[in-house]
Amino acid sequence: MPETTTSPTRPRPGQERFVAAIEETPLQAIDAVDVGEVPENQWREAWKRLRRQPLFWISAVIIFVLAVVIAFPGLFTNADPQFKQLSDSFAPARDGHPFGFTQQGGDVWARTLYGARASVAVGVLTTVLVAVIGIITGAVAGFYGGWVDTILSRLSDIFFSIPLLLASIVVISVINNVKPDRGFWLSVIVIVLALALFAWPQITRQMRGAVLEVKNLEFVDAATAIGATRFKNLTRHIVPNALAPVIVTATISLGVFIVAEAALSFLGLGLPSNVVSWGNDLSDAQNQVRSGQHLVVMWVPATALAITVLGFILLGEAVREALDPKGRKA
Amino acid sequence: MWWYIGKRLLQTIPVILGATFIIWALVFLRPGDPILGLFGDKPASPAVKAAIEHQYHLDENFFVQWLYFLKGIFTFDLGDDFRGQAISTQLQNAFPVTVTLALMALVFEAIFGVVLGTIAGLRRNGWFDSTMLVATLIMLAIPIFVIGFVFQLFFGVKLGWAAVTVGGDWTVSKLILPAVVLGIVDLAYTLRLTRTSVAENLSADHVRTARAKGLSPGLVVRNHVLRNSLIPVTTHLGVNVGGLMAGAVITEGIFNVPGVGNLAFRSIQQGQSTTVVSVVTVMVLVYVLMSLLVDLLYAVLDPRIRYA
Numbered sequence: 347m348p349e350t351t352t353s354p355t356r357p358r359p360g361q362e363r364f365v366a367a368i369e370e371t372p373l374q375a376i377d378a379v380d381v382g383e384v385p386e387n388q389w390r391e392a393w394k395r396l397r398r399q400p401l402f403w404i405s406a407v408i409i410f411v412l413a414v415v416i417a418f419p420g421l422f423t424n425a426d427p428q429f430k431q432l433s434d435s436f437a438p439a440r441d442g443h444p445f446g447f448t449q450q451g452g453d454v455w456a457r458t459l460y461g462a463r464a465s466v467a468v469g470v471l472t473t474v475l476v477a478v479i480g481i482i483t484g485a486v487a488g489f490y491g492g493w494v495d496t497i498l499s500r501l502s503d504i505f506f507s508i509p510l511l512l513a514s515i516v517v518i519s520v521i522n523n524v525k526p527d528r529g530f531w532l533s534v535i536v537i538v539l540a541l542a543l544f545a546w547p548q549i550t551r552q553m554r555g556a557v558l559e560v561k562n563l564e565f566v567d568a569a570t571a572i573g574a575t576r577f578k579n580l581t582r583h584i585v586p587n588a589l590a591p592v593i594v595t596a597t598i599s600l601g602v603f604i605v606a607e608a609a610l611s612f613l614g615l616g617l618p619s620n621v622v623s624w625g626n627d628l629s630d631a632q633n634q635v636r637s638g639q640h641l642v643v644m645w646v647p648a649t650a651l652a653i654t655v656l657g658f659i660l661l662g663e664a665v666r667e668a669l670d671p672k673g674r675k676a
Numbered sequence: 677m678w679w680y681i682g683k684r685l686l687q688t689i690p691v692i693l694g695a696t697f698i699i700w701a702l703v704f705l706r707p708g709d710p711i712l713g714l715f716g717d718k719p720a721s722p723a724v725k726a727a728i729e730h731q732y733h734l735d736e737n738f739f740v741q742w743l744y745f746l747k748g749i750f751t752f753d754l755g756d757d758f759r760g761q762a763i764s765t766q767l768q769n770a771f772p773v774t775v776t777l778a779l780m781a782l783v784f785e786a787i788f789g790v791v792l793g794t795i796a797g798l799r800r801n802g803w804f805d806s807t808m809l810v811a812t813l814i815m816l817a818i819p820i821f822v823i824g825f826v827f828q829l830f831f832g833v834k835l836g837w838a839a840v841t842v843g844g845d846w847t848v849s850k851l852i853l854p855a856v857v858l859g860i861v862d863l864a865y866t867l868r869l870t871r872t873s874v875a876e877n878l879s880a881d882h883v884r885t886a887r888a889k890g891l892s893p894g895l896v897v898r899n900h901v902l903r904n905s906l907i908p909v910t911t912h913l914g915v916n917v918g919g920l921m922a923g924a925v926i927t928e929g930i931f932n933v934p935g936v937g938n939l940a941f942r943s944i945q946q947g948q949s950t951t952v953v954s955v956v957t958v959m960v961l962v963y964v965l966m967s968l969l970v971d972l973l974y975a976v977l978d979p980r981i982r983y984a
Contacts, residue, residue, distance in 0.1 A: 504694035507960045509922030512940055516702050516952065519944050524705075601817065608819045609926055613941065628822065635825040638833060648822045655817040 408657030480549020488557030556588035781859030793870025914970035918963030
């Protein structure tokens, strides 16, 4: 067997399968390509485009500040969010308490800072859970087709047809009856499960559609040709190329879930009242709003919530622009 | 066409069965004895309790109870709730309010969303477009109940332009403020969808042709841009009717509207299982039928689509 290649140190993926020696002289140019060179992939490209967008940097700043507040709320206030003194009821702002006090005499600013943790925990955990369920079910349904697809699609139709808010109210009220006393994390998990149980079909449908589009593209055939198994094809080649629209939806829905948690708290079905959260503070503030006095109790947590949600919506928009080549024309 | 409608209607059956089953199972899991509460402080006589349980089929197993509920749906006789009020009567009282509210919200978001979205799309990246972009982001980011309270305070209490709460004797004029609040979040979506769609269609070949042959700009927008741009907007609005009715839980709570949302919320809290499942079933039906209607409308709006 004559040695015609320019001595490749190791066989490239797939090359070890060649049976007959082939005349490779014209291929020398290809062989000269440095294997170690990282190819320009979709994500690297997207990151380049993302960096150029002011929207992305605005959202990045918001999310960074949010992360700092969640990690070290004590940096911005010395007050204890749980400390309440009735003599301070609706007391105006004073030194160390920049926004005054709630009806029960808690510090508005401290409660808003510490409340970020619960609200963001619900948003992030629900998004992650929904994304994982949706990506797996959607990818499996789209890739394998047949009866698997039929079952998963009908199941997602059923869950999609039930209104999210009503369904989560039912779930939470059931659990409230089973186990009314819950600690912080258990309460968060209950809300996350109640929201995720009926929110996954959106991602499933999107992922299924994207996988159906990608799975017949030529590069999948190429991967099969160099010996990729069906499963490896799905996980290594199809899913990463079908993820873009799902990531955008998931990022934006993070904000939606934070709002949903606040809405559930407003109905008295959110986190228990001893947990400091924006939803609970807003829920407590509703009586003040009716009388039109001491509105600061509502404005501070409402603004914090709105800026947070805005941060995630903007991030989603920026990612969409970066990932979607169609949007680049604008 | 008729074949398509028939096929779609058949496909909705498993969805409705599945959805009622899930909600029924969830409500069934709720612990507590709804009958025991009827006796108040008095000890329950076992014979009376057994008789009442038999009346509500509570002595049957879970699956049989669900079948009884399905029978009720198909015979239009949902029976009574645990206080002896007919569920059909409660639904008949509550649904007209919520349907009116949801349709008013839909009209509001459709008119404002399409008009403002079209202007923003035609002058893309202009000052109006930027203003609308910021406005929609704010609408999306503020929770609906905060918007509701602020509107209630400002337009209802301070300015006195609208009724502060609706109450039992509801009228269309009292529902205006709740409808605006209900529609406002979705207005943001409608506006942005219209804007994107209009902006995309403006650069389409057929629009350039229409301009090139000398058609006036107004006619180009009306006949060539809008007609195409409104197809996705119609889909969104149609499918959203169900969402608006479900979202009314919050709005109805703020403005004390005696609608389905209030009924559902009260029934969930009181463990009136059949009422809860009935309300959700009707909502699922609304969603499924609206999706079908939207798909059929598609064929009218877009002649390229034909249902064989």
